Amino acid sequence: MSRRIVGPEIEGLIQLLSKLPGLGPRSARRAVLHLIKNRARLLDPLASAIEDVRRTVTVCSVCGNIDTADPCVICSDPRRDRSLICVVEEVSDLWALERAGATTGLYHVLGGVMSAIEGIGPDELSIDQLIHRCAEPGVKEVILAVNATVDGQTTAYYITERLRGLDVTVTRLAHGVPVGGELDYLDEGTLTAAVKSRRTF
Amino acid sequence: MSRRIVGPEIEGLIQLLSKLPGLGPRSARRAVLHLIKNRARLLDPLASAIEDVRRTVTVCSVCGNIDTADPCVICSDPRRDRSLICVVEEVSDLWALERAGATTGLYHVLGGVMSAIEGIGPDELSIDQLIHRCAEPGVKEVILAVNATVDGQTTAYYITERLRGLDVTVTRLAHGVPVGGELDYLDEGTLTAAVKSRRTF
Numbered sequence: 001m002s003r004r005i006v007g008p009e010i011e012g013l014i015q016l017l018s019k020l021p022g023l024g025p026r027s028a029r030r031a032v033l034h035l036i037k038n039r040a041r042l043l044d045p046l047a048s049a050i051e052d053v054r055r056t057v058t059v060c061s062v063c064g065n066i067d068t069a070d071p072c073v074i075c076s077d078p079r080r081d082r083s084l085i086c087v088v089e090e091v092s093d094l095w096a097l098e099r100a101g102a103t104t105g106l107y108h109v110l111g112g113v114m115s116a117i118e119g120i121g122p123d124e125l126s127i128d129q130l131i132h133r134c135a136e137p138g139v140k141e142v143i144l145a146v147n148a149t150v151d152g153q154t155t156a157y158y159i160t161e162r163l164r165g166l167d168v169t170v171t172r173l174a175h176g177v178p179v180g181g182e183l184d185y186l187d188e189g190t191l192t193a194a195v196k197s198r199r200t201f
Numbered sequence: 202m203s204r205r206i207v208g209p210e211i212e213g214l215i216q217l218l219s220k221l222p223g224l225g226p227r228s229a230r231r232a233v234l235h236l237i238k239n240r241a242r243l244l245d246p247l248a249s250a251i252e253d254v255r256r257t258v259t260v261c262s263v264c265g266n267i268d269t270a271d272p273c274v275i276c277s278d279p280r281r282d283r284s285l286i287c288v289v290e291e292v293s294d295l296w297a298l299e300r301a302g303a304t305t306g307l308y309h310v311l312g313g314v315m316s317a318i319e320g321i322g323p324d325e326l327s328i329d330q331l332i333h334r335c336a337e338p339g340v341k342e343v344i345l346a347v348n349a350t351v352d353g354q355t356t357a358y359y360i361t362e363r364l365r366g367l368d369v370t371v372t373r374l375a376h377g378v379p380v381g382g383e384l385d386y387l388d389e390g391t392l393t394a395a396v397k398s399r400r401t402f
Contacts, residue, residue, distance in 0.1 A: 009258070
């Protein structure tokens with residue numbers, strides 16, 4: 001904005017909101033106007049919701065999940081299968097698997113993947129903690145639910161090597177056709193993997 | 202979410218953010234994770250930015266603009282042309298015109314338009330205040346920059362009637378081809394208006 005239209009407080013809020021994923025300067029401005037126009041219903045509750053999160057949010061010291069309790073609700077849930085640890089790159093992956101109800105076990109958030117380009121080695125990730133958890137009695141399987149990228153697969157191979165010698169089975173997610181997906185739109189690698197892993201009908 | 206993945210504080214923030222225009226439940230969840238992961242750079246500044254806005258934001262008692270001062274920066278700017286009042290429906294329209302630098306005059310925010318369906322009459326809008334402002338000496342022109350909708354045009358006609366007898370010229374925005382727009386994609390009404398209002402080249 002060449003001319004100053006609004007006070008610096010409003011402008012500051014617009015600029016902060018525009019840094020959120022999915023919001024640009026234009027939508028941030030609309031969001032701020034919407035907040036101000038719905039003060040009692042949105043702006044005031046948002047202020048206290050953010051305060052609540054700041055006060056309570058923490059990282060689970062066991063699995064790396066983000067929650068308001070440590071250990072997190074998943075790690076402290078007695079109904080969870082403690083013999084199974086699902087390894088993911090980010091908390092968002094954990095939440096996605098959890099929304100799907102895809103596993104009844106525990107999780108381990110790596111905090112990223114190894115990357116030669118970005119200079120991220122195994123020490124930057126929580127791999128030592130993972131090995132430590134897997135060495136405890138009772139852990140039988142580790143699912144490497146990392147992304148199917150080069151860095152993700154490199155990290156998966158590294159972890160597999162580190163787990164060698166421990167009494168755990170290491171598995172990875174199946175490749176195949178997404179449920180509801182159309183063959184037409186899939187890449188050749190996925191199609192080849194789907195045919196190779198075909199099942200009897 | 203069928204199972205409770207995160208604490209109620211985080212869930213509450215996700216739900217509030219998903220009510221903002223442009224954000225759904227999915228992007229709100231991504232935004233909250235992004236905020237938590239960038240605590241010092243985003244979450245803490247956002248908390249104080251929202252507090253600042255709550256403390257300072259106000260509605261200009263002259264024109265209805267949202268700002269942190271009353272009268273707002275525009276109304277209190279001595280370089281503004283006080284003989285010209287540009288009437289808009291919403292604060293977002295004011296900000297859009299102001300970003301474009303389209304007028305050097307003052308504004309008047311109606312707070313909506315008259316609508317038979319939604320039961321909004323002239324008393325729900327700041328039309329009386331507008332007539333009062335226009336009756337003051339020095340005001341020469343009123344630009345009715347309302348939307349080209351049925352309700353917008355009804356409101357414009359109503360305001361024009363109310364201004365009859367006062368010594369002000371009432372104008373409206375020109376219809377025509379948007380700058381950079383392609384004729385192919387324009388509706389017939391716009392094309393007819395653009396031809397009717399053609400200028401010598």
